[in-house]
Amino acid sequence: MEQYDTKNMRFSRLGANLSDPEIVRLMDLALGDPSLLSLAAGFTDNSVMPVNLVSEVVGELAQLGTDPEHLQYGLNNGRRGLREGIARFLAQYPGEEGLSLNPNRILITNGSQQALYLAIQILCDPGDIILVEQPTYFVFLEVLKGLGVTPIPIPVIQNGELDFKGLKEMINGLAESGDIIRVKGLYIVSYFANPSTRSMNVTEKRQLGNLLRSLPFRIPFIEDAAYRELYFHSPFPAPSHMSMAEFKGVPTLYAGTFTKPFSTGLKVGYAYCSEADWFNNLARVKGQQDFGTSNFAQAIIEQVIADGRYAEYLRKISQHYKVKMDILQETLLDGGLKEMEWDWETPTGGILLWLRAPDRIDTRLDSEFCRACIAEGVLYVPGELFFAERPPNNYIRLSFGSLDGNQLEEAGRRFAKVAKEFS
Numbered sequence: 001m002e003q004y005d006t007k008n009m010r011f012s013r014l015g016a017n018l019s020d021p022e023i024v025r026l027m028d029l030a031l032g033d034p035s036l037l038s039l040a041a042g043f044t045d046n047s048v049m050p051v052n053l054v055s056e057v058v059g060e061l062a063q064l065g066t067d068p069e070h071l072q073y074g075l076n077n078g079r080r081g082l083r084e085g086i087a088r089f090l091a092q093y094p095g096e097e098g099l100s101l102n103p104n105r106i107l108i109t110n111g112s113q114q115a116l117y118l119a120i121q122i123l124c125d126p127g128d129i130i131l132v133e134q135p136t137y138f139v140f141l142e143v144l145k146g147l148g149v150t151p152i153p154i155p156v157i158q159n160g161e162l163d164f165k166g167l168k169e170m171i172n173g174l175a176e177s178g179d180i181i182r183v184k185g186l187y188i189v190s191y192f193a194n195p196s197t198r199s200m201n202v203t204e205k206r207q208l209g210n211l212l213r214s215l216p217f218r219i220p221f222i223e224d225a226a227y228r229e230l231y232f233h234s235p236f237p238a239p240s241h242m243s244m245a246e247f248k249g250v251p252t253l254y255a256g257t258f259t260k261p262f263s264t265g266l267k268v269g270y271a272y273c274s275e276a277d278w279f280n281n282l283a284r285v286k287g288q289q290d291f292g293t294s295n296f297a298q299a300i301i302e303q304v305i306a307d308g309r310y311a312e313y314l315r316k317i318s319q320h321y322k323v324k325m326d327i328l329q330e331t332l333l334d335g336g337l338k339e340m341e342w343d344w345e346t347p348t349g350g351i352l353l354w355l356r357a358p359d360r361i362d363t364r365l366d367s368e369f370c371r372a373c374i375a376e377g378v379l380y381v382p383g384e385l386f387f388a389e390r391p392p393n394n395y396i397r398l399s400f401g402s403l404d405g406n407q408l409e410e411a412g413r414r415f416a417k418v419a420k421e422f423s
Contacts, residue, residue: 013126013148021142025365029379037411038379039328042194042351043402044264048320050304050313054263057303074295076287078108078270082298085305086256086270092311093228095202095239105279107271107286108293111264112226112257114286115271117143119222119253122281123184124149129174131186133162135354135386135395137194137224140187151388154186160198164207171215185220186212191236192227192350195386195397199236199349209246220251220278226269229261229314231349232322242272251275258301260351261314266297321351321401327408328353328400335416340423351401354383357394361422364393369422378414 029036061070077083083103091099109115120130126148132140134153144151155166174180188208190200200208212219223241241247242254257269273279286292304310325347332342332353341358363369365382373380383395398415400408 014146017148018146021139029374036374036377036379037403037407037414039398039400039403039411039415040379040381041402042399044260044351045320045324045402045404047404048317050263053304053309053313054300057300060303061299070296070299072295074292074298076292077104077283078106078293079295079298079302081306082108082302083270085302086272089305089310090240090242090256093235093239094237096243099239099243101242101272105273105276107273107279107282108298109269109271109286110290110293111259111267112224112255112269112271113139115253115255115269115282116140116222116224118282118285119255119271119278120144120147120149120185121285122278123220127182129179129183131167131183131219132388133188133193133196134388135195135383136187136388137189138381138385140224141386141388149184150182152183153388160196161201161204162208164211168211171219175217180217183219185222187222187224189224189226190228190238190240191225192230192347192352194227194350195352195354195381195383195395197345197347197350197352197354200238202238205238205241206244206246209241209244209250212250213246213248218251220253220275221247222253222255224255226255226257226260227350228256230318230321230351232318232325233348236349242274251278253278261317262301262304262310266294266300268293268297268301318349321349324351324400324403324405324408325353327405328398328412331409331412332416335413335419337416337419340419342419351399353398353400355396355398357396357419358423359394361419362393363396367393369418372418372421373415376414376418378411378418380415 080103083106086106087101087103090096090101120143124147129150129152130144131154132151134156141151155163155170157163174183188200192199212221221241225240240254241252252274254272259267259269273282329346342355344353344355357363361369363382364384370382381397383397384391403411
């Protein structure tokens with residue numbers, strides 16, 4: 001019989017499996033030292049927050065009548081008008097013109113992060129498997145770890161695209177070993193991905209749909225589109241899986257958000273789910289957690305979508321982040337990083353740069369390079385955090401979202417100075 005511990009609290013398997021994410025250490029460093037310029041936090045820019053727009057909408061809501069329903073509890077699944085607005089908004093994207101989503105399959109969440117957590121919580125038991133890109137969103141990896149779920153990386157080719165031959169062979173291997181029963185989903189960040197900045201093209205997405213549909217067993221597909229609205233010039237031309245016949249019959253979930261492109265403080269995201277049972281279970285667990293996302297915050301988003309001010313705001317910030325990306329990239333180039341054999345792809349959206357250092361430079365969290373950067377007054381996110389298996393030692397994620405232009409130049413110079421010392 002197990003000995004009862006009378007002195008220490010006894011946690012569930014979930015509670016006992018939790019630990020502080022490594023990123024917490026980085027954020028503590030950034031907040032604890034005002035002189036430290038952080039290229040680590042994936043924050044958006046306070047200078048373009050929609051302060052006036054939100055103020056206008058709040059005033060309009062106050063004038064709508066005597067019933068301030070937006071200050072009352074709302075529906076667990078979200079405001080009907082917002083869900084209808086999301087369906088109309090998504091249908092405006094290139095390739096989505098024929099998209100006609102059922103608003104009753106859209107769940108409003110506290111950012112897309114809650115949608116992802118709920119999806120995994122509903123699908124997975126401890127010991128189950130989720131197939132992920134390599135690299136992938138490190139907070140999603142933390143979610144899997146906390147829930148006791150194993151991430152297995154999908155094979156990729158040199159440019160980061162999925163290796164479909166390798167993926168099929170991997171799935172066949174899991175089937176032969178009997179482990180396929182534990183594979184509960186496949187997760188992709190499909191637009192301006194965190195951290196790689198790449199987007200999934202039409203051909204690649206169709207190939208994935210055809211592969212999943214051809215399998216004798218069902219593997220749900222989770223498409224994370226958190227950065228889709230943060231394009232620089234125009235939306236990425238590939239439609240979502242929701243408009244692709246290749247995904248017909250595949251259980252799917254599309255996670256979107258208004259936090260990154262509009263206001264992180266409002267914390268409004270959403271999920272569209274193809275399967276009624278999956279959707280209903282998502283809504284049930286959300287009801288147990290919070291009875292629904294803030295009705296007031298939803299009302300603000302609903303209003304700006306309905307009258308077109310959200311689309312207008314997106315056009316404004318797209319150029320803002322393009323300018324900021326140019327500032328940081330040009331500072332790194334002027335600092336000689338390319339000549340020192342550093343490499344990266346110029347992004348066409350998002351708020352990130354994904355750098356590969358020369359193989360000889362170790363950029364991990366406790367490396368000499370990382371400590372030298374902190375001593376120089378600049379902070380980055382080590383690339384090791386974004387890999388489910390066999391993390392390389394020489395990748396770095398930089399964010400140009402929150403710092404202003406002058407700060408970005410200074411942060412870039414500090415980073416380039418350290419890179420030169422290690423070249």
